[in-house]
Amino acid sequence: MHIRLDDNVEVMAGADKGTRGRVLKILKQKRRVVVEGINRVRKHVQKSQKNPQGGQLSKEMPVDVSNIMFVCPHTSQPTRIGYYFDQEGAKHRYSRRQALELVAKGMDPAEAKTQAVIDEVSPPKKSYAGGKA
Numbered sequence: 001m002h003i004r005l006d007d008n009v010e011v012m013a014g015a016d017k018g019t020r021g022r023v024l025k026i027l028k029q030k031r032r033v034v035v036e037g038i039n040r041v042r043k044h045v046q047k048s049q050k051n052p053q054g055g056q057l058s059k060e061m062p063v064d065v066s067n068i069m070f071v072c073p074h075t076s077q078p079t080r081i082g083y084y085f086d087q088e089g090a091k092h093r094y095s096r097r098q099a100l101e102l103v104a105k106g107m108d109p110a111e112a113k114t115q116a117v118i119d120e121v122s123p124p125k126k127s128y129a130g131g132k133a
Helices: none
Strands: 008-011 020-025 033-037 040-045 055-060 066-073 081-085 090-096
Touching: 008 033
Parallel strands: none
Antiparallel strands: 008 020, 008 066, 020 033, 040 055, 081 090
16 A cells, blocks of 8 residues: 555545645554544544433544645655665665655655665656557
């Protein structure tokens, strides 16, 4: 799955289209994610010792991963994510819109490369016009 925990994403389809939030939980088997402030529903809760007030609780429900898109931290625009392997064999994520490398979680941004060397690592894209080479 291209989305990771704590990524900032934007909703591309549905009632919350255009809103942004942070990924709180990932459900890999169902290909769904829970995003902060997105797809909120009201759950009616009966009075109990655990919840003496009772009433309605508002909570986030999972959204299909196809309906969200990663937001690039460099440009603040929704973008697709690509992967490449460097010469040492380490896997890196990069923004396909700007070809900028994404900083790994816990990595110091000053240490990370901001401009990925995508052109040297990945093969050039071929364009075909009308099926003719």
